[in-house]
Amino acid sequence: MSLFRGCLIWMLAALSGSAAEPLRVLATLPALHSWAAKVAGPDAVVDTLPSASVGPHDFQFRPSDLRRLARADVVVMNGLGVDGWMDKALRNNSAKPGLRVVTVADGLKGQWISEVPELSVGSADRENSKHDGGSDKHAEKHDHHDHAEHGPNPHLWLDPVFARHGVSNILDTLVALDPAHSDGYRSRAAAYLAELEGLDAEIRSTVARLRDRRIVTFHDAFPYFCRRYGLELVGVVEEVPSVEPSPRYLTELVAAIRKSKVRVVFSEPQFHPRLVRRLAEDLGIKVGELDVLETGTPSPGFYVEGQRRNLKALEAALR
Numbered sequence: 001m002s003l004f005r006g007c008l009i010w011m012l013a014a015l016s017g018s019a020a021e022p023l024r025v026l027a028t029l030p031a032l033h034s035w036a037a038k039v040a041g042p043d044a045v046v047d048t049l050p051s052a053s054v055g056p057h058d059f060q061f062r063p064s065d066l067r068r069l070a071r072a073d074v075v076v077m078n079g080l081g082v083d084g085w086m087d088k089a090l091r092n093n094s095a096k097p098g099l100r101v102v103t104v105a106d107g108l109k110g111q112w113i114s115e116v117p118e119l120s121v122g123s124a125d126r127e128n129s130k131h132d133g134g135s136d137k138h139a140e141k142h143d144h145h146d147h148a149e150h151g152p153n154p155h156l157w158l159d160p161v162f163a164r165h166g167v168s169n170i171l172d173t174l175v176a177l178d179p180a181h182s183d184g185y186r187s188r189a190a191a192y193l194a195e196l197e198g199l200d201a202e203i204r205s206t207v208a209r210l211r212d213r214r215i216v217t218f219h220d221a222f223p224y225f226c227r228r229y230g231l232e233l234v235g236v237v238e239e240v241p242s243v244e245p246s247p248r249y250l251t252e253l254v255a256a257i258r259k260s261k262v263r264v265v266f267s268e269p270q271f272h273p274r275l276v277r278r279l280a281e282d283l284g285i286k287v288g289e290l291d292v293l294e295t296g297t298p299s300p301g302f303y304v305e306g307q308r309r310n311l312k313a314l315e316a317a318l319r
C-alpha cells in the first residue's frame with residue numbers, strides 16, 4: 001500500500017509539473033512585449049528578442065537567439081517589414097513545430113498608411129532630382145527604407161487604438177493555446193484594454209488643448225499617431241532611416257518648416273540628435289524628443305509609460 005501511494009504521489013507530481021509548464025511567448029519589440037506581458041500575467045513567460053539597446057532595424061540572430069526561438073510557443077510580431085528577420089527565421093524552420101505566430105498588424109490592412117510625407121515646398125525640384133543622375137543619397141539607398149514607396153508604414157504600435165487591436169489578437173491566441181488559464185487572460189486583457197482606452201482619451205484631451213499642432217520628426221514613425229490625434233506632420237529629418245539626408249532634401253525641409261511656421265523639431269532617443277540640433281539652431285526653433293518605442297528595457301508598463309512621456313514632450317513643445 002505504501003509503495004502504491006508512493007507511485008501515485010510521484011505520478012501526480014509529474015502530471016502537475018507538466019501542467020504547470022507555462023507558455024513561452026517571444027515578442028519582437030518592447031512595445032509588443034508590454035502588451036503580451038499585460039495579458040499573460042503569471043500564466044505565461046514573455047520575453048523579447050532584441051536586447052534593450054538594439055532596435056529592430058539593426059537586429060541579427062545569434063545562436064542564443066535561435067535557441068530562444070526554438071523554445072517559444074508563441075511569437076508576437078508587428079509585421080509590415082519592421083521585424084522581417086523573424087519572418088526569415090520562421091521560413092528557415094528555426095521554430096519548433098506547433099509554434100503560433102501573432103501578427104498584430106493582421107486585421108488592420110484597410111487602415112495602413114503607405115505614403116511617405118511629402119514636403120509642401122520643393123516637390124517639383126524633388127521630382128527633377130530623381131532624373132539628375134542620382135545626386136540624392138536617399139534615392140540611391142531607397143532600398144534600405146523599411147516602408148518605401150511600395151510598402152505600408154510599419155509603426156502601427158504608436159496608435160493606442162491599434163494597440164487595443166493588437167492586444168485582442170494576442171488574447172485570442174493565448175486563450176486558444178492555454179484554455180486552462182483563459183479566465184486570467186481575459187480578465188487581465190479587459191483591464192489593459194480599459195487602460196489603453198483611457199490613454200487614448202488622455203491623448204485626445206491633451207492634444208485638443210494645444211495651440212499648435214505642426215511637428216517635424218526625426219524619421220517617418222509617427223503618421224498613425226498624427227492621423228489619430230490631428231497633428232500635422234510637416235516633414236521628417238531623415239527621409240530614409242540611417243541615411244544622411246542630401247543637401248537638396250534639407251533645403252526643401254527648411255523651406256517647408258519656414259512656410260508652415262513649425263516651432264519644434266523632434267529627435268529620437270535611439271539616434272544622435274546632432275543633425276536635429278543643427279537644423280533647429282539654424283532655424284531658431286526648439287528641439288524636443290519623441291520615443292518610437294523600438295528600443296528599451298521591456299516591462300509590462302513600457303508602452304503606456306512611453307506614450308505618456310511622448311505626450312508630455314508634445315505638450316511642452318506645442319502649448
